[in-house]
Amino acid sequence: MSTGLRAIAGFAIGLGTALALGQVDSASRSVLKGAAVEYMYPEQLTVTAGKATDVALHFRVAPGLHVNSHTPKDEFLIPTTFSIPDGLGVQLAAVTYPVGKDFTLPADPGNKLSVYTDEFVIQARVVATAGNHLIEAKLHFQACDKSICLPPKTIPVAIDVIGK
Amino acid sequence: MKRNTLVLTLVLFIFATFAWAGWANFEYRKQTAERLLAQAARGELVVDAAGMPEYVSPLKGKPAPAFELEDLDGKKVSLADYKGKAVLVNFWATWCAPCKIETPWLVELRNQYAAQGFEILGVSTEGDGVGKDDKAAWDKDKVAIAHSAQQMHMQYPVLIDGDSIADQYGGLDELPMSFFLDRKGTVVAVQMGLTSKANIEGDIKKALGN
Numbered sequence: 381m382s383t384g385l386r387a388i389a390g391f392a393i394g395l396g397t398a399l400a401l402g403q404v405d406s407a408s409r410s411v412l413k414g415a416a417v418e419y420m421y422p423e424q425l426t427v428t429a430g431k432a433t434d435v436a437l438h439f440r441v442a443p444g445l446h447v448n449s450h451t452p453k454d455e456f457l458i459p460t461t462f463s464i465p466d467g468l469g470v471q472l473a474a475v476t477y478p479v480g481k482d483f484t485l486p487a488d489p490g491n492k493l494s495v496y497t498d499e500f501v502i503q504a505r506v507v508a509t510a511g512n513h514l515i516e517a518k519l520h521f522q523a524c525d526k527s528i529c530l531p532p533k534t535i536p537v538a539i540d541v542i543g544k
Numbered sequence: 545m546k547r548n549t550l551v552l553t554l555v556l557f558i559f560a561t562f563a564w565a566g567w568a569n570f571e572y573r574k575q576t577a578e579r580l581l582a583q584a585a586r587g588e589l590v591v592d593a594a595g596m597p598e599y600v601s602p603l604k605g606k607p608a609p610a611f612e613l614e615d616l617d618g619k620k621v622s623l624a625d626y627k628g629k630a631v632l633v634n635f636w637a638t639w640c641a642p643c644k645i646e647t648p649w650l651v652e653l654r655n656q657y658a659a660q661g662f663e664i665l666g667v668s669t670e671g672d673g674v675g676k677d678d679k680a681a682w683d684k685d686k687v688a689i690a691h692s693a694q695q696m697h698m699q700y701p702v703l704i705d706g707d708s709i710a711d712q713y714g715g716l717d718e719l720p721m722s723f724f725l726d727r728k729g730t731v732v733a734v735q736m737g738l739t740s741k742a743n744i745e746g747d748i749k750k751a752l753g754n
Contacts, residue, residue: 531671
């Protein structure tokens with residue numbers, strides 16, 4: 381290969397890599413607003429491999445906000461749901477959601493909503509294979525306060541599941 | 545022969561790398577431009593002289609960003625079609641409970657002021673990232689929007705895919721969001737969140753020049 385060709389190839393590869401890195405860096409610095417819901421704990425869970433284990437997952441809703449419960453009273457409202465993607469070595473066998481609290485908007489006192497506020501706990505039954513699984517489960521919800529609503533959102537729920 | 549193949553492969557690889565680098569650069573610039581656009585149009589809540597929170601939008605006093613969206617029948621509707629009328633561009637969503645409270649007020653006010661040259665464009669902004677390329681999800685959204693609009697007796701034009709113009713209108717991170725335009729298409733007032741029928745009526749009058 382000639383020196384000229386080598387130089388072109390080197391430049392092209394270098395340029396491509398630099399641009400790709402620039403893009404990743406830019407994405408990671410994208411504007412993040414405060415989370416409406418935050419996962420609290422547990423961060424780690426030790427289970428017997430192959431055996432169903434119950435775990436209580438604790439979440440916190442930002443002050444002043446509420447999210448719909450898993451069973452909202454209006455067909456158009458988005459329910460709070462928890463899921464674990466397939467193929468992570470941890471299977472979600474069952475989920476039990478807390479009962480929502482009744483909530484009324486001041487401008488519509490006759491209409492009751494079913495919501496979670498402050499802290500809420502989702503009971504999940506998981507079955508893990510042997511090994512250490514750092515999973516990223518998902519919580520999907522839609523939050524509002526008394527006068528505004530935020531778009532639906534899915535947050536990661538990171539748990540280190542150790543199957544023994 | 546072997547050397548020629550190697551050189552040709554290398555040249556093709558270099559061209560492919562350049563093409564990819566160009567595409568990556570274009571995407572990066574596009575995302576940056578969109579982010580800057582949204583930031584430039586994003587309003588903020590400030591406390592007014594009376595100590596009350598007030599939403600201040602940089603779009604106030606400026607021409608409303610132009611758009612063309614489809615209505616529920618698939619017909620293209622452009623904001624420019626309404627030049628000469630006072631228009632309330634109301635961003636809402638099927639899952640937005642405060643939007644459902646204000647919609648009956650909007651219906652009443654539209655009926656009350658239509659004769660003076662007032663119209664409402666109800667722009668559905670589902671915020672779920674569903675685009676036309678995902679036909680099943682798009683159709684599902686459309687059915688839900690139509691059902692919701694029918695249930696709330698929205699007799700004014702209901703447009704879909706407000707998410708595609710969210711950046712021009714400040715990101716639309718909170719709903720409902722209302723932009724009141726005068727007959728020349730200038731934004732004369734902006735309301736974020738559920739306010740009151742009287743507040744909305746006041747801004748409609750401002751848009752009409754009453």
